[in-house]
Amino acid sequence: MKKNILLFTGVALLLFLLFTSCDRQEPPPGGNVFIQRLSNPDEALNALIAETNPATWAQYRDTSTAITTQDREKICYHIGVKSANALLSVFLNDYDTAEKISKSIKDAANKLNIKSDSIETVAKELVENLAEKDEKKKQTKVKQTLNTLKDEVVKALNNIGNESEALMIEYGAWIEAIRQTSLIILDNYSPEAASALFRKGEAEYFKANFGSLNLHHPSAGYKSQLEASSKLLELIIPGPDKTISSEAVKTINEIATQVNANVMS
Numbered sequence: 001m002k003k004n005i006l007l008f009t010g011v012a013l014l015l016f017l018l019f020t021s022c023d024r025q026e027p028p029p030g031g032n033v034f035i036q037r038l039s040n041p042d043e044a045l046n047a048l049i050a051e052t053n054p055a056t057w058a059q060y061r062d063t064s065t066a067i068t069t070q071d072r073e074k075i076c077y078h079i080g081v082k083s084a085n086a087l088l089s090v091f092l093n094d095y096d097t098a099e100k101i102s103k104s105i106k107d108a109a110n111k112l113n114i115k116s117d118s119i120e121t122v123a124k125e126l127v128e129n130l131a132e133k134d135e136k137k138k139q140t141k142v143k144q145t146l147n148t149l150k151d152e153v154v155k156a157l158n159n160i161g162n163e164s165e166a167l168m169i170e171y172g173a174w175i176e177a178i179r180q181t182s183l184i185i186l187d188n189y190s191p192e193a194a195s196a197l198f199r200k201g202e203a204e205y206f207k208a209n210f211g212s213l214n215l216h217h218p219s220a221g222y223k224s225q226l227e228a229s230s231k232l233l234e235l236i237i238p239g240p241d242k243t244i245s246s247e248a249v250k251t252i253n254e255i256a257t258q259v260n261a262n263v264m265s
Contacts, residue, residue: 044181044196045091051193052184058092060183061085062176065104069264073221075108076165077263080172088180090142093135112165116156164217167209171225174202175259178232182253191243197252198244203233221263228259 045057062085067078082101089098126145132138157166178197185193207229214222232255235248244252 047196048184048193051190052188060180061088063097065101067104067108073165073168074263075111076168077172079105079108080169081176084173084176114156116152118152119156122152164213171206175256179256182249185249189246194244194249197236198238199236203229203236207233228255231255
């Protein structure tokens, strides 16, 4: 029972990939998806703090909790999306909302049967950090622990041969981060705020991996995700004036919203 509680708490607030930076790395031959370590997930929101009012960010969250699909890859995508929303809640010091979202993630994670001593160890540390009384220290500690949890869960999925599922968790969190961040920018547009979308590496990363998956395991889903990643790559690269226009930000948001609608339906 204790292990289940720890696993629930850990998986509930993991894999928050808000515009992490990564260098392009092509997948290895043979169709295996290579999941690499990704960097600090708070980069985009931190970049927006100086340009927008964080007190308004709660309106950009999706606080829904239902995960009814039985498809494992879609479950993973849901976990990524809801994890991104839980992280945004933590960023806003709204731990109550994060806890509510975690209930649905717990139920979904149970279906995946992810087991790892490392995850449980880090999950225990997260439980302790959530009890931190100092709010500033609490937020910092929780975010740092979430980074580690993300790495450990992705590693666990890869170790049991579920590379595509690991990728879908990352993709769900990334797409939801794009949706959230592009909405914040649209409502507070400036060239400086739009620079938070300069994330070429992630788009290349997902384009390469979904391209490999579709090549070796053709499917409408992988093809659609490859096409979306390719379109986002074109839009996320700054123009000649080193900025991303408000029109481009709007299109980025539309793509992210449509991906969510397609995968989460």
